[in-house]
Amino acid sequence: MKILITSGGTTEPIDSVRGITNHSTGKLGRELAEIFLKNGASVDFITTKHAVKPATTTNLALHVIQTTRELEEKIKDLLQNNRYTAVIHAMAVSDYRVKSTLERSEFASILSENLQKSKDISQIERTLETLATDNSKNKKISSNAEMLVVTLEKTPKIIQMIKQIQPNTLLVGFKLLVDVPREELLRVGLENLKKNNADFVLANDLTKITNDTHYGMLIENEKNLTEVNTKKEIAEIIFKKIKERGEYYEK
Amino acid sequence: MKILITSGGTTEPIDSVRGITNHSTGKLGRELAEIFLKNGASVDFITTKHAVKPATTTNLALHVIQTTRELEEKIKDLLQNNRYTAVIHAMAVSDYRVKSTLERSEFASILSENLQKSKDISQIERTLETLATDNSKNKKISSNAEMLVVTLEKTPKIIQMIKQIQPNTLLVGFKLLVDVPREELLRVGLENLKKNNADFVLANDLTKITNDTHYGMLIENEKNLTEVNTKKEIAEIIFKKIKERGEYYEK
CATH class of the missing domain: 3.40.50.10300 (CoaB-like)
Known part of the structure; x- marks a missing residue:
């Protein structure tokens, strides 16, 4: 067996x-x-x-x-x-696994730019979908940011x-x-x-x-x-x- | 000593x-x-x-x-x-420690509502600041959501x-x-x-x-x-x- x-x-x-x-x-x-x-x-x-x-x-x-x-x-x-x-x-x-990690200001700035035409829910969702950061094994996030926004995606x-x-x-x-x-x-x-x-x-x-x-x-x-x-x-x-x-x- | x-x-x-x-x-x-x-x-x-x-x-x-x-x-x-x-x-x-955990759709809906008047960066930042979820020891996040948005705040x-x-x-x-x-x-x-x-x-x-x-x-x-x-x-x-x-x- x-x-x-x-x-x-x-x-x-x-x-x-x-x-x-x-x-x-x-x-x-x-x-x-x-x-x-x-x-x-x-x-x-x-x-x-x-x-x-x-x-x-x-x-x-x-x-x-x-x-x-x-x-x-x-x-x-x-x-x-x-x-x-x-x-x-x-x-x-x-x-879940990490899809993106951004400082609050970076996150807000990307979002604001993407919401110029429309600020409806689906546009926000689409923007979240596009975020992706390389959680490379060789980097450590700086600990200066007051707040981080992390998106997590479902694993298979x-x-x-x-x-x-x-x-x-x-x-x-x-x-x-x-x-x-x-x-x-x-x-x-x-x-x-x-x-x-x-x-x-x-x-x-x-x-x-x-x-x-x-x-x-x-x-x-x-x-x-x-x-x-x-x-x-x-x-x-x-x-x-x-x-x-x-x-x-x-x- | x-x-x-x-x-x-x-x-x-x-x-x-x-x-x-x-x-x-x-x-x-x-x-x-x-x-x-x-x-x-x-x-x-x-x-x-x-x-x-x-x-x-x-x-x-x-x-x-x-x-x-x-x-x-x-x-x-x-x-x-x-x-x-x-x-x-x-x-x-x-x-960092977890400040809030939301499904993408919940997150997008809260954000959209808060951006009705203004969609500038500082309004997005203020909205992120208000999010807070209870990461109670008695709950486990459902694993149905395709994407989660987690905010992390700096620890002292x-x-x-x-x-x-x-x-x-x-x-x-x-x-x-x-x-x-x-x-x-x-x-x-x-x-x-x-x-x-x-x-x-x-x-x-x-x-x-x-x-x-x-x-x-x-x-x-x-x-x-x-x-x-x-x-x-x-x-x-x-x-x-x-x-x-x-x-x-x-x-």
């Missing part, structure tokens, strides 16, 4: 020393890698610099990335060159590329919400499952994650869901489900 | 799961703490969650903070209640508060530049020394920091500077200087 796991959180650079970071310790990803490795699987593990790594190293290949763009390249490369029983996409991926949905490249792999997605009722978690989880063409989604809630506990709802479809309360249990239920469905699929 | 060291990098939340992070491992701060602890000093060590901590714990008090605001409160509190021979401010502090210069509260402490500041010639590093370092009313500034260049090496220029004034090439040497030269000047000052 060969498994691809993503873990940790991406960082999108604002400049050479600042970045927008998705905080993720990587503990759940590590737990997942350990259970598969312990049971004889080989694991490709895509992770980020500050995330924790599995202790077991036999049959483990580590791939360290930083940005969403690097993740996209790495995941495509691995999917094109390997056949995975399952892909478990536990990494917290930036939804990497999870949606997985089944496009490898339609027969089992895909496990993750959905993190913040302080919602159980029904809402289920509803958004099911929505997410369909949208990403995933086989399972682990829906969880930031307010129900502590050092010792990690409530999670593994959703397979409207009728099949399992609720667990620790990272270890999350890893165990995902392993069990992949093993059942994966063995069937590998026959 | 009692020393206050700041280390690591602050994070400014965008929402409950995203933040603007100043990447800093805290390795230099740890090296500094170790040399002072080894030589019998007691150390107050302000640091951040992901930064490395000193191995020596005797005479060490750890204070973990996240945001620039929390750093400001903690540093003021410690300076008001302790007398330090020196304050070594090695933490990478966010220059915490280093400039240090001598105001404790004028007789020896202050060591840090200035990180990216890929500049030696003369430029010296010029900006001296400027920084005066601006922050510091006794020493350690000027360094991101392109001259690797796992093994860390070029640094410790500047005392136009005529007194020492150049070193590793974190260990940086810690040693700072310890030596503080010891010399601190002993004189403590007599």
Whole structure:
């Protein structure tokens, strides 16, 4: 059994020393890698610099990335060159990356110039669309400006590329919400499952994650869901489900 | 000898799961703490969650903070209640924090409304000034918007508060530049020394920091500077200087 796991959180650079970071310790990803490795699987593990790594190293290949763009390249490369029983996409991926960074006065001056003919909403939106700055790794924004205006653009949905490249792999997605009722978690989880063409989604809630506990709802479809309360249990239920469905699929 | 060291990098939340992070491992701060602890000093060590901590714990008090605001409160509190021979401010502090986060359409609509009378630059600037969103810890931005417009405001210069509260402490500041010639590093370092009313500034260049090496220029004034090439040497030269000047000052 060969498994691809993503873990940790991406960082999108604002400049050479600042970045927008998705905080993720990587503990759940590590737990997942350990259970598969312990049971004889080989694991490709895509992770980020500050995330924790599995202790077991036999049959483990580590791939360290930083940005969403690097993740996209790495995941495509691995999917094109390997056949995975399952892909478990536990990494917290930036939804947005920096498109432009301008000092307030520069921003106002560009906008004012572009609004000479029309100052309606669509003209403002079009102007925002044209802004783009090179967040080169070799530059650091001067800290003299009183205010900066930053535009962020959506990153591509990497999870949606997985089944496009490898339609027969089992895909496990993750959905993190913040302080919602159980029904809402289920509803958004099911929505997410369909949208990403995933086989399972682990829906969880930031307010129900502590050092010792990690409530999670593994959703397979409207009728099949399992609720667990620790990272270890999350890893165990995902392993069990992949093993059942994966063995069937590998026959 | 009692020393206050700041280390690591602050994070400014965008929402409950995203933040603007100043990447800093805290390795230099740890090296500094170790040399002072080894030589019998007691150390107050302000640091951040992901930064490395000193191995020596005797005479060490750890204070973990996240945001620039929390750093400001903690540093003021410690300076008001302790007398330090020196304050070594090695933490990478966010220059900016998030003031507002809006979807492009919301942003354009607010702006358009505010520009009905005038669309000149100063009116755009005034409108930007009025934007403010609550980056509450309990909310996560929906990831449906194609583009977000974020305004960032300058954070207060915490280093400039240090001598105001404790004028007789020896202050060591840090200035990180990216890929500049030696003369430029010296010029900006001296400027920084005066601006922050510091006794020493350690000027360094991101392109001259690797796992093994860390070029640094410790500047005392136009005529007194020492150049070193590793974190260990940086810690040693700072310890030596503080010891010399601190002993004189403590007599």
